[in-house]
Amino acid sequence: MQFLKSILDLVFPPRCEVCLSPNDKVICGGCAQKISFLKPSAFIHSVGEYDGVLKTAILKFKFKNKTGLAEPLGAFMVKYLSQNLDMNKVDFIVPVPLHSKKFLERGFNQSELLSHAISKHYNLPTVSGLLFRVKETNPQFELPRNERIKNVKGAFEVRGANLLRDRNILLVDDIYTTGSTVSECTKILKTNGAKNVHVLTLSRAYSI
Numbered sequence: 001m002q003f004l005k006s007i008l009d010l011v012f013p014p015r016c017e018v019c020l021s022p023n024d025k026v027i028c029g030g031c032a033q034k035i036s037f038l039k040p041s042a043f044i045h046s047v048g049e050y051d052g053v054l055k056t057a058i059l060k061f062k063f064k065n066k067t068g069l070a071e072p073l074g075a076f077m078v079k080y081l082s083q084n085l086d087m088n089k090v091d092f093i094v095p096v097p098l099h100s101k102k103f104l105e106r107g108f109n110q111s112e113l114l115s116h117a118i119s120k121h122y123n124l125p126t127v128s129g130l131l132f133r134v135k136e137t138n139p140q141f142e143l144p145r146n147e148r149i150k151n152v153k154g155a156f157e158v159r160g161a162n163l164l165r166d167r168n169i170l171l172v173d174d175i176y177t178t179g180s181t182v183s184e185c186t187k188i189l190k191t192n193g194a195k196n197v198h199v200l201t202l203s204r205a206y207s208i
């Protein structure tokens with residue numbers, strides 16, 4: 001396998017997925033440095049602005065099937081968490097789910113892959129079979145602000161509420177836009193018994 005990898009590296013030298021310069025890392029050091037962390041607020045945490053390096057990486061990750069980006073992007077989330085949230089306060093991680101149809105289309109849930117990267121680092125479980133998206137929703141960014149809340153209303157469902165009772169959850173998503181998706185998820189997790197829900201998104205979009 002190592003031999004095959006060497007041959008492949010000769011034919012297709014590994015490149016940074018963002019700037020495309022030859023590099024062994026999926027996101028090179030130069031690109032990584034361009035990401036500046038945002039300041040946290042009480043329960044909402046976003047690593048960086050949905051722009052530049054993060055935006056390019058997220059678009060490739062989600063829409064060009066570059067799942068290898070989950071690991072380095074998850075590492076940014078871990079670094080952010082280590083500076084901004086006491087992870088002893090978290091019992092487990094819940095990724096914002098995709099509707100089953102969207103999941104089949106894409107083949108993966110980007111938030112779930114990011115959660116796994118965080119799980120591995122903190123040795124905390126990612127629990128995916130708890131929160132479900134039962135209503136097909138339009139992508140939030142395609143909608144005017146006032147319709148986004150309506151769009152996600154009743155979109156999520158909890159199955160297995162006993163797992164949630166008095167638990168502290170880290171809810172993970174890729175992009176925070178108006179916050180209507182994560183607040184709808186938070187609401188339903190709390191209604192079903194969760195004690196605290198901390199929200200972590202990889203990026204925060206201010207202008208879409």
Ligand SMILES: [Zn+2]
Nearest residue numbers: 016019028031
């Ligand atoms: Zn780069």
